[in-house]
Amino acid sequence: MFTFNGMVPGDSMARSLTIINNGSGSFSYTLSTSCTAGCTSILWTNGDAVSGLQLTVARGATTIYNGPIQVTNQATGTLAAGASDGLTLTVKLPANAGNASANQSVTVTFTWTGS
Numbered sequence: 001m002f003t004f005n006g007m008v009p010g011d012s013m014a015r016s017l018t019i020i021n022n023g024s025g026s027f028s029y030t031l032s033t034s035c036t037a038g039c040t041s042i043l044w045t046n047g048d049a050v051s052g053l054q055l056t057v058a059r060g061a062t063t064i065y066n067g068p069i070q071v072t073n074q075a076t077g078t079l080a081a082g083a084s085d086g087l088t089l090t091v092k093l094p095a096n097a098g099n100a101s102a103n104q105s106v107t108v109t110f111t112w113t114g115s
Contacts, residue, residue, distance in 0.1 A: 002091055002108075009101070012092035019087065019112065021079035027114040028078045031057065033071045037107035043093075044070065044106045051097050053106070056090040069108060076112075 004013050019029060033055070035044045043053045053069040057076060065074050069091065077085050089110075093101065 009097040010095035014090040019085045029114040041104040
C-alpha cells in the first residue's frame with residue numbers, strides 16, 4: 001500500500017482504501033499493524049510523535065485515528081450489508097524526527113479484521 005524512500009522529517013504519504021461488505025449481515029471492523037522487517041528501527045520501536053512513524057486514518061473530514069503507527073484493534077467502523085467505507089491512510093515522519101531516523105527502514109503490515 002505504501003512504498004517510499006528518502007523521507008525527510010515532515011514528509012507524509014497518503015493512500016485511499018475502500019472497505020466493502022459483500023456479505024448479508026453487518027459487521028464492525030478494526031485495524032491492527034505489525035512489523036515484519038526493521039522492527040528494531042526507531043521508526044517502529046519508538047512509537048512516539050517525535051521519532052516514530054505516525055499514522056492518521058480518516059473518513060472524509062473525520063479523523064478516526066491519529067498517533068503512532070503501532071496500532072492494535074483500533075475500531076474503525078461498522079458496515080451494513082452491501083455498504084462500503086472510504087478511508088484515507090496517511091503515514092508521516094514527524095517534523096521533529098532527529099538524526100537517529102536517518103537511513104532507517106521498516107516494513108509494516110496493515111490488518112483489517114471484521115466481526
